[in-house]
Amino acid sequence: MSLSVQFLSLLAMIGTGIGAGAFMDLIGTGIDKVGKKSVIRKYSVLIEVIGWILIGCASFYVLFVVRDGAWRMYDPFAQVSGMLLYASIFHRPFRFFGRIVNMLIIRPIVFIILLVVRIIRALFRLVVRIVMLLATPFIYVYKKVYSSLFQTRDE
Numbered sequence: 001m002s003l004s005v006q007f008l009s010l011l012a013m014i015g016t017g018i019g020a021g022a023f024m025d026l027i028g029t030g031i032d033k034v035g036k037k038s039v040i041r042k043y044s045v046l047i048e049v050i051g052w053i054l055i056g057c058a059s060f061y062v063l064f065v066v067r068d069g070a071w072r073m074y075d076p077f078a079q080v081s082g083m084l085l086y087a088s089i090f091h092r093p094f095r096f097f098g099r100i101v102n103m104l105i106i107r108p109i110v111f112i113i114l115l116v117v118r119i120i121r122a123l124f125r126l127v128v129r130i131v132m133l134l135a136t137p138f139i140y141v142y143k144k145v146y147s148s149l150f151q152t153r154d155e
Contacts, residue, residue, distance in 0.1 A: 009066045013075045016062050017082015020055040022094050025086070027051045029098075 034040045063069055
């Protein structure tokens with residue numbers, strides 16, 4: 001294996017370490033932002049384990065692309081170095097970028113979805129009220145006939 005391939009794979013493993021740090025930071029931040037009684041908080045350990053499994057699969061995929069899946073002894077050190085780089089250098093820029101994405105993309109999408117749901121719910125309630133208003137005379141007649149046919153006699 002040439003020196004350039006080894007250097008490329010070392011950089012790739014450092015990159016997967018940075019990505020792993022960012023992904024686990026994303027999961028941890030998301031879990032911290034939900035309520036105390038949330039289902040996400042209840043299964044936080046399972047979510048983090050699934051996150052680590054996904055990171056492992058992604059790292060192996062990068063190894064597969066770069067070196068046909070060959071694992072070298074320096075790969076875990078490179079990944080840990082990438083995670084430490086994320087924690088020391090890239091943490092604040094990633095968080096800043098995450099806040100920008102949240103404000104510019106995620107919040108407007110959630111707002112639009114909630115707006116559509118509220119409009120559909122309001123239309124459904126309006127249809128139900130109109131049907132109930134139109135059915136009120138029939139319900140009144142039904143109650144009148146029912147009470148006259150099935151009267152209880154107190155003797």
